Structures are given as structure tokens and as C-alpha cells.
Amino acid sequence: MLTKVLITTLIIVLAMFYLKNTKQKSFNNVRSQDAVPSKFRYLSMLLLSLSLLFSAVYLFWQYQEDNKVINVTVISPVSNKKITYHVKRKDISANKIITLEGITIRLSNQERIIIAEAEIN
Incomplete structure (x- = not known):
């Protein structure tokens, strides 16, 4: 059990260092251009909002049925x-x-x- 926790912690720390180093290298290239076009950003926010709304409706319906x-x-x-x-x-x-x-x-x-x-x- 302890070895699983230590290996998982080691992998997380290594991934953090790797992502930190790649962000610093690619930061200069990203400055010149927008990372995500605005219409894709709005579309993703719409999909996220709809999924949250449908989840809330489903949970409310399930609560009503259970009671x-x-x-x-x-x-x-x-x-x-x-x-x-x-x-x-x-x-x-x-x-x-x-x-x-x-x-x-x-x-x-x-x-x-x-x-x-x-x-x-």
C-alpha cells in the first residue's frame, strides 16, 4: 500500500515538473496567437452549461421519484x-x-x- 502511494506521488511530481518546463518553452510562441478561438470557447461553455443543467434536472427528477x-x-x-x-x-x-x-x-x-x-x- 505504501509503495503504491509513493509511486503515485512520484509520478504526479514528475508530471508537474514536465508540464512546468514545457509551458515555459512554449509560452513565447503562444503569446503571438490566441490559444483557443473565441467561438470554440463559447461553444465549450455552452456544452458545459447544458450538461450541468441536464445533470441538475436528472438529479431533481431522481429525487422526486425516490421520495x-x-x-x-x-x-x-x-x-x-x-x-x-x-x-x-x-x-x-x-x-x-x-x-x-x-x-x-x-x-x-x-x-x-x-x-x-x-x-x-
């Missing part, structure tokens, strides 16, 4: 008893659910569950 309240009905095969719980979508896993009240319900392999959208009154 949507749904009805989960657990049917016991032994007693044919149906119990309905209100659960957030993100709190459903393969073997347990967590209700809005904070109750954790562990599910067995024999129990069936029915997931339905909650009716909003």
Missing part, C-alpha cells in the same frame, strides 16, 4: 392476511421495506407484495 409515496400490500401465505403500508419508493429493497413511520418490515421468501401508486387525497 414518491406508494402503497405496498404484504400478503402472508400462511394466514391469507393482507396488510397495506405507505412506503417511499427508495425504502423498498428485496427483503425489507421501511414505512413512513420508520417501521422496518422484513419480508420472507413466501410472502407476496403488491406495489401500487398511492392515492393522493
Whole structure:
């Protein structure tokens, strides 16, 4: 583990020195001409802004979907008893659910569950 850290640090330091030396050599050549044309700069800023906007929209949509309240009905095969719980979508896993009240319900392999959208009154 220590050798990996030391080798990585050595590579980073060598890369920094290499980039520093190449910048000093090419600095005089770059002064005379613009490194990036302005239209490419604006296009890259537009693409960056759009990707950030779409990422924010996706994260907001995912948050809304994860916190949507749904009805989960657990049917016991032994007693044919149906119990309905209100659960957030993100709190459903393969073997347990967590209700809005904070109750954790562990599910067995024999129990069936029915997931339905909650009716909003």
C-alpha cells in the first residue's frame, strides 16, 4: 500500500515538473496567437452549461421519484392476511421495506407484495 502511494506521488511530481518546463518553452510562441478561438470557447461553455443543467434536472427528477409515496400490500401465505403500508419508493429493497413511520418490515421468501401508486387525497 505504501509503495503504491509513493509511486503515485512520484509520478504526479514528475508530471508537474514536465508540464512546468514545457509551458515555459512554449509560452513565447503562444503569446503571438490566441490559444483557443473565441467561438470554440463559447461553444465549450455552452456544452458545459447544458450538461450541468441536464445533470441538475436528472438529479431533481431522481429525487422526486425516490421520495414518491406508494402503497405496498404484504400478503402472508400462511394466514391469507393482507396488510397495506405507505412506503417511499427508495425504502423498498428485496427483503425489507421501511414505512413512513420508520417501521422496518422484513419480508420472507413466501410472502407476496403488491406495489401500487398511492392515492393522493
